Amino acid sequence: MMNNSEHILAVAFQLTQLLVVVLAAPLLTGWVNQCQAWLQNRSGAGLLQPYRVLHKLFHKDAVIAHNASWLFRITPYIVFGCMWLAAAIIPIIAVDLPFSQAADVIALVGVFALARVFIALAAMDIGTSFGTLGARREMLVSFLAEPALLMVLFTASMISHSTQLPRIVEALAHHQFVLYPSLAFAALAFVIVLLAENARIPVDNPATHLELTMIHEAMILEYSARHLALIEWASSLKLFAYISIGIALFLPHGIAEVGNWAGLPLAIALLLLKLTVAGAALAVLETLMAKMRIFRAPEFLGTAFLLAVLGLLIHFLLGA
Amino acid sequence: MDIVGVLPLDMAGAVIVLWLMLGLLGLAAQRTPKFIHDVIFPLGAVGALALAGIGLWALGVTPNIAVLPLGLPDLPLHLRLDPLSAFFLILLGGASFGVSLFSAGYFRGMAGATLGLLCFQYHLFLAGMTLVLLADDAYMFMVAWEVMALSSYFLVTTDHHVPDIRKAGFLYLLIAHVGAIAILLSFGVMQGGHGIAAYTFDAMRAAQLTPFWASAAFLLALFGFGAKAGVLPLHVWLPEAHPAAPSPVSALMSGVMLKTAIYGILRVTFDLLDTQLWWWGVLALALGLITAVFGVMFAAVQGDMKRLLAYSSIENIGLLLVGIGLTLIFHVYGKDALAALSLTATLYHSLNHAFFKSLLFVGTGTILHATGERNMGRLGGLIHHMPWASVLMLVGVLAIAGLPPLNGFVSEWLLLQAFLLSPGLPNSYINMLVPVAAAVIALAAALAAYVMVKFYGVIFLGQRREEGLEHAHDAGIPERVGMAWLALGCVALGLAPVFVVGQIDHVSQMLLGTALGNAAEGWMFLTPVDTERASYSPLYFLLAVLGVMLVTALAVHRFYHGRLRRGPAWDCGFPAQTARMQDTAEGFGQPIRRIFEPFFKIENELPTPFDTHPKYHGRSDDKLWFYLYLPIRHLTEKLSGWVSLLQHGRIHLYLTYTFVTLVVLLAFV
Numbered sequence: 001m002m003n004n005s006e007h008i009l010a011v012a013f014q015l016t017q018l019l020v021v022v023l024a025a026p027l028l029t030g031w032v033n034q035c036q037a038w039l040q041n042r043s044g045a046g047l048l049q050p051y052r053v054l055h056k057l058f059h060k061d062a063v064i065a066h067n068a069s070w071l072f073r074i075t076p077y078i079v080f081g082c083m084w085l086a087a088a089i090i091p092i093i094a095v096d097l098p099f100s101q102a103a104d105v106i107a108l109v110g111v112f113a114l115a116r117v118f119i120a121l122a123a124m125d126i127g128t129s130f131g132t133l134g135a136r137r138e139m140l141v142s143f144l145a146e147p148a149l150l151m152v153l154f155t156a157s158m159i160s161h162s163t164q165l166p167r168i169v170e171a172l173a174h175h176q177f178v179l180y181p182s183l184a185f186a187a188l189a190f191v192i193v194l195l196a197e198n199a200r201i202p203v204d205n206p207a208t209h210l211e212l213t214m215i216h217e218a219m220i221l222e223y224s225a226r227h228l229a230l231i232e233w234a235s236s237l238k239l240f241a242y243i244s245i246g247i248a249l250f251l252p253h254g255i256a257e258v259g260n261w262a263g264l265p266l267a268i269a270l271l272l273l274k275l276t277v278a279g280a281a282l283a284v285l286e287t288l289m290a291k292m293r294i295f296r297a298p299e300f301l302g303t304a305f306l307l308a309v310l311g312l313l314i315h316f317l318l319g320a
Numbered sequence: 321m322d323i324v325g326v327l328p329l330d331m332a333g334a335v336i337v338l339w340l341m342l343g344l345l346g347l348a349a350q351r352t353p354k355f356i357h358d359v360i361f362p363l364g365a366v367g368a369l370a371l372a373g374i375g376l377w378a379l380g381v382t383p384n385i386a387v388l389p390l391g392l393p394d395l396p397l398h399l400r401l402d403p404l405s406a407f408f409l410i411l412l413g414g415a416s417f418g419v420s421l422f423s424a425g426y427f428r429g430m431a432g433a434t435l436g437l438l439c440f441q442y443h444l445f446l447a448g449m450t451l452v453l454l455a456d457d458a459y460m461f462m463v464a465w466e467v468m469a470l471s472s473y474f475l476v477t478t479d480h481h482v483p484d485i486r487k488a489g490f491l492y493l494l495i496a497h498v499g500a501i502a503i504l505l506s507f508g509v510m511q512g513g514h515g516i517a518a519y520t521f522d523a524m525r526a527a528q529l530t531p532f533w534a535s536a537a538f539l540l541a542l543f544g545f546g547a548k549a550g551v552l553p554l555h556v557w558l559p560e561a562h563p564a565a566p567s568p569v570s571a572l573m574s575g576v577m578l579k580t581a582i583y584g585i586l587r588v589t590f591d592l593l594d595t596q597l598w599w600w601g602v603l604a605l606a607l608g609l610i611t612a613v614f615g616v617m618f619a620a621v622q623g624d625m626k627r628l629l630a631y632s633s634i635e636n637i638g639l640l641l642v643g644i645g646l647t648l649i650f651h652v653y654g655k656d657a658l659a660a661l662s663l664t665a666t667l668y669h670s671l672n673h674a675f676f677k678s679l680l681f682v683g684t685g686t687i688l689h690a691t692g693e694r695n696m697g698r699l700g701g702l703i704h705h706m707p708w709a710s711v712l713m714l715v716g717v718l719a720i721a722g723l724p725p726l727n728g729f730v731s732e733w734l735l736l737q738a739f740l741l742s743p744g745l746p747n748s749y750i751n752m753l754v755p756v757a758a759a760v761i762a763l764a765a766a767l768a769a770y771v772m773v774k775f776y777g778v779i780f781l782g783q784r785r786e787e788g789l790e791h792a793h794d795a796g797i798p799e800r801v802g803m804a805w806l807a808l809g810c811v812a813l814g815l816a817p818v819f820v821v822g823q824i825d826h827v828s829q830m831l832l833g834t835a836l837g838n839a840a841e842g843w844m845f846l847t848p849v850d851t852e853r854a855s856y857s858p859l860y861f862l863l864a865v866l867g868v869m870l871v872t873a874l875a876v877h878r879f880y881h882g883r884l885r886r887g888p889a890w891d892c893g894f895p896a897q898t899a900r901m902q903d904t905a906e907g908f909g910q911p912i913r914r915i916f917e918p919f920f921k922i923e924n925e926l927p928t929p930f931d932t933h934p935k936y937h938g939r940s941d942d943k944l945w946f947y948l949y950l951p952i953r954h955l956t957e958k959l960s961g962w963v964s965l966l967q968h969g970r971i972h973l974y975l976t977y978t979f980v981t982l983v984v985l986l987a988f989v
Contacts, residue, residue, distance in 0.1 A: 058880040065889035067783065069703045071714075081869040101845065102860035103724075106733050110724040113769055117721060120773045124902075127701065127782030128891040132903035135777060139770040140911040146769075147762035150736075154758065157740055163854040222890055226876050298915050305759070312755040 010098045014088070017097065021087040025240040026050035026233065028279055035283030050236060057229035065126045065222055075122035076223065076230035082115035083237035090244040093267050094256040095166045095173075104163040105153040108245075109146060112197070115234070116142055123219035134218025137294060141203060141215065144301035145196045151308030152186040152193065156249050158315050159183070165248065173252040181318060185311030187250050191285075192304035194242045196297070198235070201286045203297050206235070213291060243278045247271070329384035329401040329454070331374045332409065335367045336450050339443040342367070346439025353432040356439050357424050362798075364443055365420035371450065372413030378406035379826040391459065398520050400456035403826040404591065407667060408453045408583045410823075414809060415575045415674040416446055422682045422802025423568040425795070426689070438478055438566075445471040445572065452580050457520040458507035465503065468580065469496040472573055476565040488560035495557045499547025503584070506540035509533055510592055524592045534593050538600050541588040542607075549581035549637045552611040553944050559618075562630035563694065567685025570626060574633045575678035579670050582640050589648065590831040598652045602750065605645030609760045612638025616767040617916050620774065621909040621940045625684050625696050628775055628905075629677065632720065635764060636673045639735070640666055642761065646738055647832075653745055656834040658738060661848050664824045664836050665734035671820070672719070672727040672813055679716035679806035680775075683709055686799055687779065690792040696775070697904035701784040705792040710780045712803040719810040721772040722765050725858035725865075727813035730820075730846070732765055737854055767912075774908040783899035815858050817846040906938055913940055921946060 030047040037044030064072065086108060089100045103111065120135040157163045159180060160171030196203040199216035206216065220231050251274055256267040292300065342360050349355045378384070383402035391397045401409075423442070427435055448471055451464035473496070477489035510524040512533070529537065547554040562570045589596065615634030622628035643666030650659035684694070686709045693699055703710040719726040739758035745751050784790060795803065813820060825835035836848055847855040876882075891897050913920060920940040927934030966977070 058876065061881075061883040061885055063885045063887045066886050067701070067704065067889075068886070069781070071703065071781070077869045077873055078865075080872055081865050084868050084872075085864055099860070099864060101855050102857035102864070104854055104856060106736055107724055107729075107856055107861065110722070110729055110733075113721070113766075114718075114723045117718070117723060117769055117773055121777055121781060124773075124777035124781040125703075126889050126891075127899060127902050128889050128897055129894075129901040129903075130891055132777070132782065132908070135773065136903060136908050136911065139773050143763070143766040143770045146766040147759060150762045151755075151759055154736075154740060154755070162852055163737070163740060164852070167852060221892065224890075226880060230872070230876070295911075295914065298911075305763075309755060309759045312759070313752065316751050316755055 007098075010096045013094055014097050014099050017093065018084070018088040020093075021237065021240060022084055022233075025087065025236040026054060028240050028243065028275060029236040031276065031279045032239070032283050035280045036287060039283060039287045050232075054229045054233055057224075057232070058226050060225040062225035062227055064224070064227075067126065068222070069125055071118075072122050072125040072222075073227070075118045076227040076234075078118045079115045080230040080234040080237070082111045083234040083241065086111045087237045087241040087244065089165065090241060090248055091166050091169045091255065092244045092247060092271055094264070095170050097166060100165045105157060105165060105168070106150070106163060108165070109150050109153065112149075112238075113142075113146060115238075119219055119231070123222075126222045128222065130214075130218045130221050134215055134221070137215040138219055140294075141196050141297055141301065144298060144305055145193045148189050148301065148305040148308045149193045149197070151305070151312055152190045152249070153245075155182050155186040155308070155311045155315055158312065169248050169252045169255060172249065173255050180315075182311045182315035183250065185307050185314060187246075189304040189308035189311065190246055190249070192300065192307075194246065194282075195285070196301055196304075198239045198242055200282070202289045202292045203300065205291055213294070215294075243275065243282075246278065247274050327384045327401075328374045328378035328381060328406070329386055329399060332371060332378075332401060332450065332454060333386075333399070335371045335374070336447045338367045339364060339447040339450075343440040343443035343447075346436050346443070348436075350432045350436035353430065353435045356432075356435050357427050360439055360443075361420050361424035361427070364446070365417050365424070365802075368413045368417040368420055368446070370413070372410045372417065375406045375409030375411075375413060376823070378409070379403050379823055385456065391463075395459055395519070397460045398456035398522075399454045399460070400521070401454060403830045404583070404586060405453045407824065407827045408579060408670075409450065411579055411671050411674045412446075412449055412453065412576050414671075415678045415806070416572060418675075418802045418805040418809070419568050419571045419575070419678055419682060420802070421805065422571075422685070422799050425798030425800075425802070426566075426568055426682070426685055428796070434478070438475065441471045441474045442569070445475060445569075449576060449580055453583060456522070458504075458511065458524075459519055461507070462500070462504055465500060468577065469493070469500065472569070472577060475569040476561050476573075478566055478569070479564070482564075485564040488557075488564040492557040492561040495547050495554055499544040499554070502540045502544030502547070504544075506537045506544060506588065509537040509540065510588075521592060525594065527594075529593065529595070531595065531597060534595055535597060535600070537593060538589060538596075541585060542600075542604065545581040545584040545588075546607070546641075548584075549578050549641075550611075550634045551607055551637060551641060552614055552634075553948055555611070555615070555634050556942065556945060556949060558634055559622075559627045559630040562633070562681075563624055563626035567626075567681055567688060570629075571678040571681035571685075574630065574681055575674040578633060578637055579674060582637075582644075582666075582670055585641075585644060586831065589644070590651075596648055596652050598649060598747065598750070601645045601648030601650075601652060602753065603645070604641050604648060605753070605757060608638045608641030608643075608645055609757055610638070611635070611641060612764040613760060613767075614638070614919075616764050616771060617912065617919060618940075618942065619771045620767060620912040621906075621920065623697055623905040623909075624694050625687070625699075625775065625779060626681070626694060628696075628771065629680055629684065632768070632771060633673075633677060635768065636669070636677070639761070639764070640669055640673075642757065643669065643735055643738075646735075646742075646757075649745070649750060650738075650742075651832060653747070655745070656832050657836070657849070658741055659832050660825075660828040660834050660836045661734065661741070662738040663828050663832060664821055664848070665731050665738055667824050667827060668734060668813075668817075668820060669731035672731050672810070675806050675809040675813065676716045676719040676728060679803060679810065680713065680720065682799070682803055682806070683713040683716065686795040686803070687792075690794070691789055693786070695905075696778045697906065698786045699779045699784075699789065700782045700786075700899065700902065701780070701789060702792055703780040705790065706780075706794045708800050709795045709803070712800070712807045713780070714776065715807040715810055717772045717776045719814065721769040723769070725814050725862040727810050730814055730817045730856075730858065732761075733846075733856055734848065735761065737848055740854075741849065770912070774905065778903065778905050778908060782902045785899050785902065785904075815862065817856070817858065818844075821846065821848070919943065 123131040123135040160168040204215040254270040256263040386399040388397040448467035455461035550558040619631035646662040722728040828835045923939045925937040
């Protein structure tokens, strides 16, 4: 059990991470975009471009459709709040985060689902053809991606005998460099889920308004100004959260233990390195692939689902 | 506990008597419909609330037993109130309190004669369900079961002048009775031919059955109760009967009556039978998984809002059966802590489903009254005209979609925890089955979110799809109160899981001999196994989300501004947007229809490019109806054709048959 001073320290850790992720998330998006620009022989807009965009959007007057209801107006706040919270409960710098006791991995999947349901409902609120099309496709993508994510997390939970993220990370970080065959399958499935859930190529394209292929962008077409800014920021947070989950599950080594102040600088440096590499890898992955037809997406995600279930089965069979 | 010498069972009996009297009063008061809906229904609701309180009281008390000197000679009626019955009484009382209050407003404007009859059947139905839960002998149980089945049949056929409703009612009656026969046979097996005295449940508990006969009893019970619950392939009556019935009746049938079948399975399997076999659990698990996925898949393609909810009930019954199967497997292998966990998840989900499904069904009633339309493709934009209904229904939708911090998430969380803790069963095949089952559950849960986004989005959001919807009126005051109670139940069950689990522990203690308990001290954290393993705190969760949202909103308005303008919708600059361009219910379900195509029988009528009045028509039907039910029907018709060869309607011919039978018998004896 923790004593009082450790408890205060843990809460301080939690609040610090809350603040750091919300400020750092757009930087990661900027880095991915910059890498993509380099890969496409463009000079790119710089790492800080997402911040400039957010600043510009927050300054503008919000314009909403005549028949937008209250649901449409509160959704950006709900989505932003959910994603912020999700990114804040994943242990990336230090293991001990008090809030992750209130929400374990299943609740984490629940937070993503909550945000998704609200944004899909908001997309249907105005009643435009693009909005409903986006909502339908988003739900189509997610009904396969969500169970796949859950299975990936379950595999990790089985190995660590816990559904709490700090315990999972602790258990996986202490296992040196043993390769779990089940985690290898899970990692593969996780990459596919990450691409799909963050509206990346080959399922969706965050940079397009090409009408027939869009999913996420179709849902948020009617948003402007601060509402749009919050949703864009939430997307950055979501990408950050997913990459954090990936790091926490598959590369947790070097994370700081409870009260280990000496290990903290190293942990932060390692984290920055991991995020940089992961962002660049995402850019490479997206550049190498082409966008697929919407009805190919279920097959693609079905593969992820099957891989994740296979991972879990392998854990049951081999115990590893 | 009984300070004044009154037992919970006596009080429950008083509520039953109150309901029967209210029903009769309703029959007598046919000339004053105002009296029926303003006085009788609210009084019935008070009775329901009292029943929930009695259940809560009885959970911690030793079982009450009563023998009523009624019924047949030498066959008195036995009643018993133990924790299992008490839990289901809470469910029954809690959900029907909201539904009865809602009915007080909903049945306004109905003709006096119909209303009087309906009031009688309604309260008889409630009394019948209560008696099913209290019965302690097979005779009493079957009588109560039939009262419940018949009163609900007449409630379903309230609008009996419509031929389709008569057909739906007949299908319901038929399957209910096929099921009842199986239940009766199951009781017959359990009493083992020991005469009338063995028809009490106590005698069945004491009976030592061989594994063969125990399995026969279990299978018959699973079939019989499964027919009532809507387990595949006996589900066909649900999507027919639920839309046919008036909405509060659908709410009671789906929210409460289906749970009496779950109660029956639990009672027979864990209480009356003294041994269980592992393969029963595997069978229940497999049936549950198939039912769950089937239900949610069909829910996704429905266009009628009540049919959609009926299929969603099938899904939830599937989930409950999965929980029962898991409990059985763990119990047989001696892992009682895990059995308690999955039983808790099952019972918790029963309670949750009673609240959110009742809420959604009465909500469809409000919409039906406001617009006269059940087809979702003709609705839309109701959030602007029905603010109360839209907010309360949103709670139900989020709860049934299994989203935190509402109640649907808690039971899903518990069930998934049970799966996660399952490794280490001695049977390796079951060990293989478990992760696959967990995956299927996750898939069904995610599809449920799809269905609910469709349900809420198409009905309440967007533009009005038809003229006249702008005149839709919101729910009346009693309707709002009833719906608010049910919505409150969804929130409370979601936020106070530790208290609910503590209550369910009494039931686990009775059925399994162990209870879940709560590993951590304090009421904030639900920790079913131990704190290191898993914990969840919905209240912290809610506070954190609300806190973060508040900080965000304040910061945005403080550092920037809150200016807002309204303009025409953007829609990529397309100006000629009409309400017809939105997705209909069919459109929204189309991807599911395409992905799961082999499971549906799909008929599409597409217009040719040269049609002057193009019409599109699509149907997705249940293949089981065509490949299972229709062949059985043809077979029955053929058999009855042969039997009719014997029948000519002449009395002397029948006398001859009697004579021949007698002669044959004499020759043998």
